[in-house]
Amino acid sequence: MKVAVLGSGAMGCLFGAAFHRAGADVTLVDVNAEHVGAINTRGLEVDLRSGAETLPIRAALPHEVTEPVDLVLVFTKTFHTKAALEGIAAAIGDDTHLLSLQNGLGNDRRLAGFVSDERVMVGASMLPSDLVGPGRIRSHGEGYSRLYPAFGGDPAMAQRAADLLTQGGLETVLDPKIHEGIWSKAIFNATMNPLCALTRRTPGFLGANAESRATILAAVAEGVAAAHANGVMLDGQPIYDLTEVSMTDHADHEPSMLQDLNAKRRTEVDAINGAIVTAAKEAGVEAPVLETLWHLVKLEETKLAN
Incomplete structure:
Protein backbone atom coordinates (compact mmCIF):
# COMPACT_ATOMS: atom_id res chain seq x y z
CA MET A 1 0.00 0.00 0.00
CA LYS A 177 -20.10 3.21 15.61
CA ILE A 178 -17.10 5.38 14.73
CA HIS A 179 -19.03 8.62 15.16
CA GLU A 180 -19.57 7.77 18.82
CA GLY A 181 -15.82 7.34 19.08
CA ILE A 182 -15.19 10.68 17.38
CA TRP A 183 -17.60 12.45 19.70
CA SER A 184 -16.01 10.74 22.71
CA LYS A 185 -12.55 11.89 21.68
CA ALA A 186 -13.83 15.42 21.00
CA ILE A 187 -15.39 15.58 24.48
CA PHE A 188 -12.17 14.33 26.06
CA ASN A 189 -10.11 16.87 24.11
CA ALA A 190 -12.57 19.69 24.82
CA THR A 191 -12.08 18.98 28.51
CA MET A 192 -8.39 18.19 28.94
CA ASN A 193 -6.79 20.26 26.18
CA PRO A 194 -8.08 23.70 27.23
CA LEU A 195 -7.35 23.07 30.91
CA CYS A 196 -3.76 22.12 30.13
CA ALA A 197 -3.40 25.00 27.70
CA LEU A 198 -4.82 27.62 30.07
CA THR A 199 -2.80 26.46 33.08
CA ARG A 200 0.30 25.81 30.92
CA ARG A 201 0.60 22.45 32.68
CA THR A 202 0.40 18.78 31.69
CA PRO A 203 -2.41 16.41 32.82
CA GLY A 204 -0.57 15.31 35.95
CA PHE A 205 -1.01 18.83 37.34
CA LEU A 206 -4.77 18.67 36.72
CA GLY A 207 -5.01 15.39 38.58
CA ALA A 208 -3.36 16.86 41.65
CA ASN A 209 -5.90 19.66 42.09
CA ALA A 210 -9.52 19.44 43.22
CA GLU A 211 -10.53 22.51 41.21
CA SER A 212 -9.46 21.02 37.91
CA ARG A 213 -11.01 17.66 38.75
CA ALA A 214 -14.38 19.33 39.42
CA THR A 215 -14.15 21.19 36.11
CA ILE A 216 -13.29 17.97 34.27
CA LEU A 217 -16.38 16.22 35.65
CA ALA A 218 -18.65 19.13 34.67
CA ALA A 219 -17.16 19.49 31.18
CA VAL A 220 -17.46 15.80 30.34
CA ALA A 221 -21.08 15.76 31.56
CA GLU A 222 -21.91 18.68 29.27
CA GLY A 223 -20.24 17.00 26.30
CA VAL A 224 -22.13 13.76 26.86
CA ALA A 225 -25.42 15.69 27.11
CA ALA A 226 -24.60 17.48 23.84
CA ALA A 227 -23.87 14.17 22.11
CA HIS A 228 -27.11 12.63 23.35
CA ALA A 229 -29.08 15.69 22.21
CA ASN A 230 -27.61 15.14 18.74
CA GLY A 231 -28.60 11.49 18.65
CA VAL A 232 -25.13 10.12 19.44
CA MET A 233 -25.89 7.83 22.37
CA LEU A 234 -22.38 7.26 23.66
CA ASP A 235 -21.49 6.04 27.14
CA GLY A 236 -19.85 8.75 29.22
CA GLN A 237 -18.00 6.48 31.66
CA PRO A 238 -15.14 5.58 29.28
CA ILE A 239 -14.49 9.30 28.80
CA TYR A 240 -14.26 9.86 32.54
CA ASP A 241 -11.98 6.83 32.77
CA LEU A 242 -9.77 8.22 30.01
CA THR A 243 -9.34 11.52 31.84
CA GLU A 244 -7.99 9.50 34.78
CA VAL A 245 -5.59 7.64 32.50
CA SER A 246 -4.48 10.98 31.08
CA MET A 247 -3.76 12.38 34.55
CA THR A 248 -1.78 9.30 35.61
CA ASP A 249 -0.36 7.25 32.75
CA HIS A 250 0.07 10.28 30.45
CA ALA A 251 0.82 12.75 33.24
CA ASP A 252 3.73 14.43 31.45
CA HIS A 253 2.26 14.46 27.92
CA GLU A 254 1.80 17.93 26.39
CA PRO A 255 -1.61 18.00 24.66
CA SER A 256 -1.71 19.66 21.25
CA MET A 257 -3.49 22.77 22.48
CA LEU A 258 -0.80 23.36 25.09
CA GLN A 259 1.89 22.80 22.47
CA ASP A 260 0.18 25.29 20.17
CA LEU A 261 -0.08 28.08 22.74
CA ASN A 262 3.50 27.52 23.89
CA ALA A 263 4.60 27.82 20.25
CA LYS A 264 2.37 30.91 19.76
CA ARG A 265 0.20 29.10 17.20
CA ARG A 266 -3.53 29.03 16.61
CA THR A 267 -5.25 26.10 18.33
CA GLU A 268 -8.04 23.78 17.15
CA VAL A 269 -10.40 24.91 19.90
CA ASP A 270 -13.03 26.02 17.36
CA ALA A 271 -13.28 22.51 15.87
CA ILE A 272 -13.30 20.92 19.33
CA ASN A 273 -15.03 23.04 22.00
CA GLY A 274 -16.62 25.35 19.46
CA ALA A 275 -18.12 22.50 17.45
CA ILE A 276 -19.53 20.77 20.54
CA VAL A 277 -21.02 23.98 21.95
CA THR A 278 -22.56 24.88 18.58
CA ALA A 279 -24.03 21.39 18.16
CA ALA A 280 -25.39 21.54 21.71
CA LYS A 281 -27.11 24.88 21.19
CA GLU A 282 -28.59 23.78 17.87
CA ALA A 283 -30.13 20.84 19.75
CA GLY A 284 -31.44 23.09 22.54
CA VAL A 285 -28.79 22.20 25.14
CA GLU A 286 -26.42 24.57 26.95
CA ALA A 287 -22.77 23.76 27.66
CA PRO A 288 -21.53 26.67 29.81
CA VAL A 289 -18.29 25.09 31.07
CA LEU A 290 -17.17 23.97 27.61
CA GLU A 291 -18.18 27.35 26.20
CA THR A 292 -16.19 29.22 28.86
CA LEU A 293 -13.11 27.09 28.16
CA TRP A 294 -13.58 27.82 24.42
CA HIS A 295 -13.75 31.56 25.00
CA LEU A 296 -10.77 31.60 27.34
CA VAL A 297 -8.58 29.77 24.84
CA LYS A 298 -9.71 32.19 22.12
CA LEU A 299 -8.61 35.05 24.38
CA GLU A 300 -5.22 33.38 24.75
CA GLU A 301 -4.98 33.20 20.96
CA THR A 302 -5.81 36.89 20.74
CA LYS A 303 -3.01 37.66 23.20
CA LEU A 304 -0.55 35.77 21.03
CA ALA A 305 -1.51 37.84 18.00
CA ASN A 306 -0.78 41.15 19.76
Whole structure:
Protein backbone atom coordinates (compact mmCIF):
# COMPACT_ATOMS: atom_id res chain seq x y z
CA MET A 1 0.00 0.00 0.00
CA LYS A 2 1.23 3.47 -0.88
CA VAL A 3 0.50 5.83 2.02
CA ALA A 4 0.98 9.59 2.24
CA VAL A 5 0.74 11.03 5.76
CA LEU A 6 -0.43 14.61 5.35
CA GLY A 7 0.64 16.59 8.39
CA SER A 8 3.57 14.62 9.76
CA GLY A 9 3.94 16.07 13.20
CA ALA A 10 3.95 13.99 16.37
CA MET A 11 0.86 11.89 15.56
CA GLY A 12 1.43 11.71 11.82
CA CYS A 13 4.94 10.37 12.34
CA LEU A 14 3.72 7.85 14.92
CA PHE A 15 1.21 6.42 12.44
CA GLY A 16 3.57 6.70 9.49
CA ALA A 17 6.11 4.66 11.45
CA ALA A 18 3.51 1.93 12.07
CA PHE A 19 2.59 1.74 8.38
CA HIS A 20 6.31 1.58 7.53
CA ARG A 21 6.97 -1.27 9.96
CA ALA A 22 4.13 -3.20 8.34
CA GLY A 23 5.72 -2.88 4.91
CA ALA A 24 3.72 -0.02 3.41
CA ASP A 25 5.40 2.48 1.07
CA VAL A 26 5.15 5.60 3.25
CA THR A 27 5.80 9.27 2.51
CA LEU A 28 5.66 11.71 5.42
CA VAL A 29 4.37 15.02 4.04
CA ASP A 30 4.81 18.25 5.97
CA VAL A 31 5.40 21.97 5.39
CA ASN A 32 8.18 22.12 8.00
CA ALA A 33 11.28 22.00 5.82
CA GLU A 34 13.64 21.47 8.77
CA HIS A 35 11.60 18.50 9.98
CA VAL A 36 11.40 17.00 6.48
CA GLY A 37 15.13 17.50 5.96
CA ALA A 38 16.02 15.86 9.25
CA ILE A 39 13.94 12.76 8.45
CA ASN A 40 15.51 12.43 5.00
CA THR A 41 19.01 12.94 6.36
CA ARG A 42 19.06 10.65 9.37
CA GLY A 43 15.69 8.86 9.40
CA LEU A 44 12.70 9.24 11.71
CA GLU A 45 13.74 8.81 15.34
CA VAL A 46 10.98 7.18 17.36
CA ASP A 47 11.19 6.88 21.16
CA LEU A 48 8.67 4.39 22.57
CA ARG A 49 8.29 2.71 25.95
CA SER A 50 9.48 -0.46 24.26
CA GLY A 51 12.67 1.26 23.09
CA ALA A 52 14.05 3.70 20.54
CA GLU A 53 14.48 3.14 16.82
CA THR A 54 15.41 5.06 13.70
CA LEU A 55 13.33 4.34 10.60
CA PRO A 56 14.36 5.15 7.00
CA ILE A 57 11.11 6.76 5.87
CA ARG A 58 10.88 9.21 2.98
CA ALA A 59 9.68 12.71 3.86
CA ALA A 60 8.55 15.39 1.42
CA LEU A 61 7.24 18.91 1.16
CA PRO A 62 3.75 19.04 -0.38
CA HIS A 63 4.89 20.15 -3.85
CA GLU A 64 7.29 17.19 -3.99
CA VAL A 65 4.41 14.69 -3.96
CA THR A 66 3.79 13.94 -7.64
CA GLU A 67 2.10 10.52 -7.90
CA PRO A 68 -1.22 9.06 -6.71
CA VAL A 69 -1.25 6.95 -3.55
CA ASP A 70 -3.67 4.38 -2.21
CA LEU A 71 -4.28 6.15 1.09
CA VAL A 72 -3.85 9.71 2.33
CA LEU A 73 -3.84 9.81 6.13
CA VAL A 74 -4.81 13.34 7.17
CA PHE A 75 -3.33 14.71 10.39
CA THR A 76 -3.23 18.43 9.61
CA LYS A 77 -4.90 21.00 11.83
CA THR A 78 -8.59 21.10 10.96
CA PHE A 79 -8.42 24.66 9.66
CA HIS A 80 -5.65 23.65 7.23
CA THR A 81 -7.45 20.61 5.77
CA LYS A 82 -8.71 22.13 2.52
CA ALA A 83 -5.48 23.94 1.63
CA ALA A 84 -3.35 20.93 2.60
CA LEU A 85 -5.31 18.53 0.39
CA GLU A 86 -5.23 21.00 -2.47
CA GLY A 87 -1.47 21.16 -2.00
CA ILE A 88 -1.08 17.41 -2.67
CA ALA A 89 -3.69 17.14 -5.44
CA ALA A 90 -1.29 14.95 -7.43
CA ALA A 91 -1.51 12.27 -4.70
CA ILE A 92 -5.28 11.94 -4.96
CA GLY A 93 -6.17 9.59 -7.80
CA ASP A 94 -9.36 7.89 -8.89
CA ASP A 95 -8.90 5.10 -6.33
CA THR A 96 -7.32 7.05 -3.47
CA HIS A 97 -8.95 6.79 -0.06
CA LEU A 98 -8.75 9.56 2.54
CA LEU A 99 -8.62 8.84 6.26
CA SER A 100 -8.94 11.56 8.87
CA LEU A 101 -7.65 10.94 12.38
CA GLN A 102 -7.86 14.64 13.17
CA ASN A 103 -9.25 16.27 16.27
CA GLY A 104 -12.76 17.68 16.53
CA LEU A 105 -16.03 17.22 14.70
CA GLY A 106 -16.91 17.60 11.01
CA ASN A 107 -13.75 16.18 9.46
CA ASP A 108 -15.73 13.71 7.33
CA ARG A 109 -17.40 16.54 5.42
CA ARG A 110 -14.11 18.38 5.01
CA LEU A 111 -12.70 15.36 3.16
CA ALA A 112 -15.84 14.66 1.16
CA GLY A 113 -15.12 17.50 -1.25
CA PHE A 114 -12.01 15.74 -2.54
CA VAL A 115 -13.12 12.14 -3.18
CA SER A 116 -16.43 10.30 -3.42
CA ASP A 117 -18.17 9.53 -0.14
CA GLU A 118 -17.35 5.82 -0.27
CA ARG A 119 -13.63 6.66 -0.22
CA VAL A 120 -13.80 8.78 2.95
CA MET A 121 -12.81 7.16 6.25
CA VAL A 122 -12.64 8.65 9.71
CA GLY A 123 -11.12 7.46 12.94
CA ALA A 124 -10.17 8.31 16.48
CA SER A 125 -6.98 7.56 18.38
CA MET A 126 -6.22 8.21 22.02
CA LEU A 127 -2.49 7.52 21.71
CA PRO A 128 -0.16 10.23 23.00
CA SER A 129 2.74 11.50 20.92
CA ASP A 130 5.12 14.45 21.24
CA LEU A 131 7.36 16.06 18.65
CA VAL A 132 10.61 16.55 20.56
CA GLY A 133 12.66 18.00 17.72
CA PRO A 134 13.06 17.90 13.93
CA GLY A 135 12.73 14.26 12.88
CA ARG A 136 12.19 13.05 16.47
CA ILE A 137 9.01 11.92 18.24
CA ARG A 138 8.26 10.33 21.61
CA SER A 139 5.23 8.22 22.62
CA HIS A 140 5.30 6.73 26.10
CA GLY A 141 1.62 5.91 26.62
CA GLU A 142 -0.75 3.11 25.77
CA GLY A 143 -3.93 3.22 23.74
CA TYR A 144 -5.64 2.03 20.61
CA SER A 145 -7.32 3.46 17.53
CA ARG A 146 -10.52 2.79 15.66
CA LEU A 147 -11.73 3.70 12.20
CA TYR A 148 -14.50 3.06 9.69
CA PRO A 149 -15.93 4.43 6.44
CA ALA A 150 -17.39 7.81 7.32
CA PHE A 151 -20.64 7.37 5.42
CA GLY A 152 -21.00 3.59 5.54
CA GLY A 153 -20.30 1.23 2.68
CA ASP A 154 -17.59 -1.34 2.02
CA PRO A 155 -15.10 -1.46 4.92
CA ALA A 156 -12.45 -3.40 2.94
CA MET A 157 -9.98 -0.52 2.70
CA ALA A 158 -10.55 0.41 6.33
CA GLN A 159 -9.78 -3.19 7.28
CA ARG A 160 -6.55 -3.14 5.24
CA ALA A 161 -5.44 0.05 6.97
CA ALA A 162 -6.37 -1.26 10.43
CA ASP A 163 -4.53 -4.52 9.82
CA LEU A 164 -1.36 -2.73 8.71
CA LEU A 165 -1.40 -0.36 11.67
CA THR A 166 -1.89 -3.25 14.09
CA GLN A 167 0.88 -5.21 12.40
CA GLY A 168 3.07 -2.13 12.71
CA GLY A 169 2.54 -1.87 16.45
CA LEU A 170 -0.50 0.40 16.80
CA GLU A 171 -3.58 -1.64 17.73
CA THR A 172 -6.43 -0.52 15.45
CA VAL A 173 -9.95 -1.91 15.12
CA LEU A 174 -12.91 -1.34 12.85
CA ASP A 175 -15.80 0.35 14.62
CA PRO A 176 -19.17 0.73 12.85
CA LYS A 177 -20.10 3.21 15.61
CA ILE A 178 -17.10 5.38 14.73
CA HIS A 179 -19.03 8.62 15.16
CA GLU A 180 -19.57 7.77 18.82
CA GLY A 181 -15.82 7.34 19.08
CA ILE A 182 -15.19 10.68 17.38
CA TRP A 183 -17.60 12.45 19.70
CA SER A 184 -16.01 10.74 22.71
CA LYS A 185 -12.55 11.89 21.68
CA ALA A 186 -13.83 15.42 21.00
CA ILE A 187 -15.39 15.58 24.48
CA PHE A 188 -12.17 14.33 26.06
CA ASN A 189 -10.11 16.87 24.11
CA ALA A 190 -12.57 19.69 24.82
CA THR A 191 -12.08 18.98 28.51
CA MET A 192 -8.39 18.19 28.94
CA ASN A 193 -6.79 20.26 26.18
CA PRO A 194 -8.08 23.70 27.23
CA LEU A 195 -7.35 23.07 30.91
CA CYS A 196 -3.76 22.12 30.13
CA ALA A 197 -3.40 25.00 27.70
CA LEU A 198 -4.82 27.62 30.07
CA THR A 199 -2.80 26.46 33.08
CA ARG A 200 0.30 25.81 30.92
CA ARG A 201 0.60 22.45 32.68
CA THR A 202 0.40 18.78 31.69
CA PRO A 203 -2.41 16.41 32.82
CA GLY A 204 -0.57 15.31 35.95
CA PHE A 205 -1.01 18.83 37.34
CA LEU A 206 -4.77 18.67 36.72
CA GLY A 207 -5.01 15.39 38.58
CA ALA A 208 -3.36 16.86 41.65
CA ASN A 209 -5.90 19.66 42.09
CA ALA A 210 -9.52 19.44 43.22
CA GLU A 211 -10.53 22.51 41.21
CA SER A 212 -9.46 21.02 37.91
CA ARG A 213 -11.01 17.66 38.75
CA ALA A 214 -14.38 19.33 39.42
CA THR A 215 -14.15 21.19 36.11
CA ILE A 216 -13.29 17.97 34.27
CA LEU A 217 -16.38 16.22 35.65
CA ALA A 218 -18.65 19.13 34.67
CA ALA A 219 -17.16 19.49 31.18
CA VAL A 220 -17.46 15.80 30.34
CA ALA A 221 -21.08 15.76 31.56
CA GLU A 222 -21.91 18.68 29.27
CA GLY A 223 -20.24 17.00 26.30
CA VAL A 224 -22.13 13.76 26.86
CA ALA A 225 -25.42 15.69 27.11
CA ALA A 226 -24.60 17.48 23.84
CA ALA A 227 -23.87 14.17 22.11
CA HIS A 228 -27.11 12.63 23.35
CA ALA A 229 -29.08 15.69 22.21
CA ASN A 230 -27.61 15.14 18.74
CA GLY A 231 -28.60 11.49 18.65
CA VAL A 232 -25.13 10.12 19.44
CA MET A 233 -25.89 7.83 22.37
CA LEU A 234 -22.38 7.26 23.66
CA ASP A 235 -21.49 6.04 27.14
CA GLY A 236 -19.85 8.75 29.22
CA GLN A 237 -18.00 6.48 31.66
CA PRO A 238 -15.14 5.58 29.28
CA ILE A 239 -14.49 9.30 28.80
CA TYR A 240 -14.26 9.86 32.54
CA ASP A 241 -11.98 6.83 32.77
CA LEU A 242 -9.77 8.22 30.01
CA THR A 243 -9.34 11.52 31.84
CA GLU A 244 -7.99 9.50 34.78
CA VAL A 245 -5.59 7.64 32.50
CA SER A 246 -4.48 10.98 31.08
CA MET A 247 -3.76 12.38 34.55
CA THR A 248 -1.78 9.30 35.61
CA ASP A 249 -0.36 7.25 32.75
CA HIS A 250 0.07 10.28 30.45
CA ALA A 251 0.82 12.75 33.24
CA ASP A 252 3.73 14.43 31.45
CA HIS A 253 2.26 14.46 27.92
CA GLU A 254 1.80 17.93 26.39
CA PRO A 255 -1.61 18.00 24.66
CA SER A 256 -1.71 19.66 21.25
CA MET A 257 -3.49 22.77 22.48
CA LEU A 258 -0.80 23.36 25.09
CA GLN A 259 1.89 22.80 22.47
CA ASP A 260 0.18 25.29 20.17
CA LEU A 261 -0.08 28.08 22.74
CA ASN A 262 3.50 27.52 23.89
CA ALA A 263 4.60 27.82 20.25
CA LYS A 264 2.37 30.91 19.76
CA ARG A 265 0.20 29.10 17.20
CA ARG A 266 -3.53 29.03 16.61
CA THR A 267 -5.25 26.10 18.33
CA GLU A 268 -8.04 23.78 17.15
CA VAL A 269 -10.40 24.91 19.90
CA ASP A 270 -13.03 26.02 17.36
CA ALA A 271 -13.28 22.51 15.87
CA ILE A 272 -13.30 20.92 19.33
CA ASN A 273 -15.03 23.04 22.00
CA GLY A 274 -16.62 25.35 19.46
CA ALA A 275 -18.12 22.50 17.45
CA ILE A 276 -19.53 20.77 20.54
CA VAL A 277 -21.02 23.98 21.95
CA THR A 278 -22.56 24.88 18.58
CA ALA A 279 -24.03 21.39 18.16
CA ALA A 280 -25.39 21.54 21.71
CA LYS A 281 -27.11 24.88 21.19
CA GLU A 282 -28.59 23.78 17.87
CA ALA A 283 -30.13 20.84 19.75
CA GLY A 284 -31.44 23.09 22.54
CA VAL A 285 -28.79 22.20 25.14
CA GLU A 286 -26.42 24.57 26.95
CA ALA A 287 -22.77 23.76 27.66
CA PRO A 288 -21.53 26.67 29.81
CA VAL A 289 -18.29 25.09 31.07
CA LEU A 290 -17.17 23.97 27.61
CA GLU A 291 -18.18 27.35 26.20
CA THR A 292 -16.19 29.22 28.86
CA LEU A 293 -13.11 27.09 28.16
CA TRP A 294 -13.58 27.82 24.42
CA HIS A 295 -13.75 31.56 25.00
CA LEU A 296 -10.77 31.60 27.34
CA VAL A 297 -8.58 29.77 24.84
CA LYS A 298 -9.71 32.19 22.12
CA LEU A 299 -8.61 35.05 24.38
CA GLU A 300 -5.22 33.38 24.75
CA GLU A 301 -4.98 33.20 20.96
CA THR A 302 -5.81 36.89 20.74
CA LYS A 303 -3.01 37.66 23.20
CA LEU A 304 -0.55 35.77 21.03
CA ALA A 305 -1.51 37.84 18.00
CA ASN A 306 -0.78 41.15 19.76
